[in-house]
Amino acid sequence: MxxxxxxxxxxxxxxxxxxxxxxxALNLMRLLDDRGIKAxxxxxxxxxNTGRAIRRIFRPGFFQKVSRTSVVKVYGIRTLLNGLFGNGPHIGRRHGSIMRSIAASGHEVGVHxxxxNAWQDKLATWSEARTREEVNHAVDAFTHVFGHKPRTMGAAxxxxNKSSLSAYDEHSLSYASDTRGTQAFYPTVKQRIFQTLQIPTTLPTLDELIGRPEYPMDQLISTYQIHIAKQSLNILTIxxxxEGMAFMDWFKEFLDDSLAKGITFVPVETIANDLLKNKEKIPRLPLLQGEVDGRSGTLAVHGF
Ligand SMILES: [Zn+2]
Incomplete structure (x- = not known):
């Protein structure tokens, strides 16, 4: 065992x-609250505007390979149309009360x-000013919903890149989680050192594994647990x-099995606060654009 x-x-x-x-999000809140887990x-x-790009959020071929799960089943037809004819629904304006109820349950909340759609597709081509404007829009919308500024962000x-990290630094976040990698770090780009602690996602996401013959669905729980056992920093992005909709049954089983085996789930801020107690021990590592198994295109990663 x-x-x-x-x-x-x-x-x-x-x-x-x-x-x-x-x-x-509400499904996950209830599932976590029932188990006393904060996330x-x-x-x-x-x-x-995800209708413009829904297939690009997840691994290419994800929906085709998972025969039980079509893109329509996961997203619903309305989501697929969002943004195709003008801007789609404004989530912050429409669902502020849902967001506040999740915070009121004791969960950490932040900006994605x-x-x-715009961030995922265009960040690499934006000027520093355009990037700052997008970050500021997100911060303003968050502040409008919660009545205080965000303390964390984790990019779509x-x-x-250096423009987004620079915009983050202007908002004095306690940490951010935009990257993939193995350890927490202060990002550097060329000579510049950024001030916001970066905590990467260190585990694969479900869509990066599902539907690949080397990762049979009935072994995914142990696949995750083997990773968790081996790694010293474990950050799981769902x-x-x-996990809150089409794959909720799987996620429930993963949680319960993991809890029974002794794993503790915490919000990322718990890990950040712990690391920030020994700030001087956190390495400065270069922010790079790299590839992650099971995902297309380049993503922000750290070098060594
Ligand atoms: Zn996303």
């Missing part, structure tokens, strides 16, 4: 869409993005639209 006692997993929930906010919910604060599609 795996030794998972004392293993701590930071649980980060990316909420990408209007439907994911309305249904998936980090990161919300998409602006327009839901303003417009998921793990897209980050999606309101997947």
């Amino acid at each position: 795996l030794t998972l006692e004392k293993k701590i997993v930071g649980l980060k929930i990316d909420v990408d869409t209007e439907r994911g906010t309305r249904i998936g 980090t919910f990161l919300f998409s604060m602006g327009p839901d 993005c303003y417009d998921h 599609g793990w897209q980050a 999606h309101a639209e997947l």
